[in-house]
Amino acid sequence: xxxLEQPSEVTAVEGAIVQINCTYQTSGFYGLSWYQQHDGxxxxxxxxxxxxxxxxxxxxxxxxxxxxxxxxxxxxxLQMKDSASYFCAVRGAAGNKLTFGGGTRVLVKP
Amino acid sequence: xxxxxQSPKYLFRKEGQNVTLSCEQNLNHDAMYxxxxxxxxxxxxxxxSQIVNDFQKGDIAEGYSVSREKKESFPLTVTSAQKNxxxxxxxxxxxxEENYGYTFGSGTRLTVV
Numbered sequence: 001x002x003x004l005e006q007p008s009e010v011t012a013v014e015g016a017i018v019q020i021n022c023t024y025q026t027s028g029f030y031g032l033s034w035y036q037q038h039d040g041x042x043x044x045x046x047x048x049x050x051x052x053x054x055x056x057x058x059x060x061x062x063x064x065x066x067x068x069x070x071x072x073x074x075x076x077x078l079q080m081k082d083s084a085s086y087f088c089a090v091r092g093a094a095g096n097k098l099t100f101g102g103g104t105r106v107l108v109k110p
Numbered sequence: 111x112x113x114x115x116q117s118p119k120y121l122f123r124k125e126g127q128n129v130t131l132s133c134e135q136n137l138n139h140d141a142m143y144x145x146x147x148x149x150x151x152x153x154x155x156x157x158x159s160q161i162v163n164d165f166q167k168g169d170i171a172e173g174y175s176v177s178r179e180k181k182e183s184f185p186l187t188v189t190s191a192q193k194n195x196x197x198x199x200x201x202x203x204x205x206x207e208e209n210y211g212y213t214f215g216s217g218t219r220l221t222v223v
Contacts, residue, residue, distance in 0.1 A: 045211035
C-alpha cells in the first residue's frame with residue numbers, strides 16, 4: 001500500500017515563506033505532485049516532481065528526494081489568496097493513479 | 111474552454127436509494143477518476159478508467175459502481191450498499207503525461223437525509 005504524511009495546519013503572515021513537508025511510503029514510485037484546494041472548491045494542479053531536485057514555478061517551488069522518500073512545497077511571498085489546503089500525491093507503480101495525503105491547511109494572516 | 115463538468119452540485123439521497131453523479135469532460139483525456147473527500151480529509155480513490163469500456167476499483171470501491179461507455183463520460187452510482195455516502199465527490203481526468211497533472215471537476219456534495 002501507500003501512505004503519505006503531511007502536517008495538518010500551518011499559519012503564517014503575508015509576505016512570509018512557508019514550507020509544507022510530505023513523507024511517503026509506497027510500493028512503487030513514479031513521482032510526487034502537489035495540489036491546491038480552496039474551501040468548497042476543486043483541487044488545482046501546482047507541480048510534479050519525478051526526479052530529485054527543485055522545481056520552481058513562480059512563487060511556488062517543489063522539491064523531491066527519492067532516497068529519503070520526502071518532498072516539500074515552498075510557498076514564497078505569501079498572499080491572502082494562498083489560504084487554502086495543499087495536498088501532496090504520489091503516483092505509484094499500480095496503474096496511473098494518484099494517492100493523496102491528508103492535506104495541509106495554510107492560513108495566511110495580514 | 112475545455113473542462114470537466116460535474117452535476118448536480120448538491121444532491122440529497124434518502125436511505126436505501128441509488129443515486130448517479132454525472133461527470134463529463136471535453137478535454138479529450140483518456141483517463142478519468144472518481145475521488146471521495148470527507149471534511150478535513152484527503153482524497154480517496156473510488157474507481158478509475160484508463161480507456162473506454164474498462165475501469166478498475168480504487169481503494170474504497172465498495173458500495174459504488176461506474177461505467178465508461180464513452181470517452182467523455184464517467185458516471186458514478188452510489189448504491190444503497192454504501193452505508194456512509196455523505197461526502198464531497200470529485201471527478202478528475204489526466205491532464206498531461208509529462209507533468210501528470212489531473213484536472214478536477216467542481217464536485218458534487220452528496221448528503222443522506
